[in-house]
Amino acid sequence: MDDRLEVTPGFKFNDWELRGVPLRIEVGPKDVANGTFTLARRDLPGKEGKHVVPQEGAAAHVAKTLEAIQQNLYARALAFRQANTHEPNDYAELVEVVQRGWAYAWWCEGEACEAKVKEDSKATTRCMPLEQPGGEGACIVCGRPARRKVYFARAY
Ligand SMILES: [Zn+2]
Numbered sequence: 001m002d003d004r005l006e007v008t009p010g011f012k013f014n015d016w017e018l019r020g021v022p023l024r025i026e027v028g029p030k031d032v033a034n035g036t037f038t039l040a041r042r043d044l045p046g047k048e049g050k051h052v053v054p055q056e057g058a059a060a061h062v063a064k065t066l067e068a069i070q071q072n073l074y075a076r077a078l079a080f081r082q083a084n085t086h087e088p089n090d091y092a093e094l095v096e097v098v099q100r101g102w103a104y105a106w107w108c109e110g111e112a113c114e115a116k117v118k119e120d121s122k123a124t125t126r127c128m129p130l131e132q133p134g135g136e137g138a139c140i141v142c143g144r145p146a147r148r149k150v151y152f153a154r155a156y
Pocket of ligand 1: 107108110114137139140141142143144
């Protein structure tokens, strides 16, 4: 609870938002009189993320809202990942796409190929997913047979 009297509500809202608090519960004089409180979601700024709810069943409201926040953030992150993951058709395209996202491509697992990618694009292998498409492809760098697809990306 933030009961500081020396700062304004706006200062407090901002202060907690900067700390990453996902859900703010506001209780003002009007809320006390009406038996309500206001939930303010960090993931939905402005009026869209504010809801006045009855104090009765407060824990259930908070739990339900936190679940909705989690689902929203997950969906947003998944959409971002999908929008920024590319499957390059050749090496030149790999070098280009890793400048702004991830490249998912076959890799022969040779150190020389990874070193070349790093030298040409500053990207390295980031993840070798446990779930693989199966079969064999051609290494995006050298063209030799590759049994696994990996994610290449630049560190930031
Ligand atoms: Zn290779």
